[in-house]
Amino acid sequence: MFLREYKRACIGTGLRTATEWFNFLPEFLEGTTSFWFERQTEKLKGSWNDITKALVKEFSVKNVYQNLMLELSQLKQGALESVREYKERTMTL
Numbered sequence: 001m002f003l004r005e006y007k008r009a010c011i012g013t014g015l016r017t018a019t020e021w022f023n024f025l026p027e028f029l030e031g032t033t034s035f036w037f038e039r040q041t042e043k044l045k046g047s048w049n050d051i052t053k054a055l056v057k058e059f060s061v062k063n064v065y066q067n068l069m070l071e072l073s074q075l076k077q078g079a080l081e082s083v084r085e086y087k088e089r090t091m092t093l
Contacts, residue, residue, distance in 0.1 A: 019048070
């Protein structure tokens with residue numbers, strides 16, 4: 001869904017090629033997806049079709065749920081982090 005809306009927004013702003021879509025994609029990724037994107041091989045990162053297929057595969061509903069459970073199981077309150085800050089950080093997952 002994200003990729004479809006992203007592509008529509010790009011086309012609406014005049015970005016009509018796969019190269020342009022690819023070049024701006026990292027600006028719209030946050031958190032886990034951003035870290036995932038940075039770990040991809042250069043070959044995969046250069047292709048709009050390859051990166052979109054890999055994104056869909058990696059962040060399918062099943063994988064997202066499993067990744068969230070993994071993140072939650074490893075979540076710890078920071079040494080200088082207040083309970084409020086910890087709760088707010090937890091709620092953003």
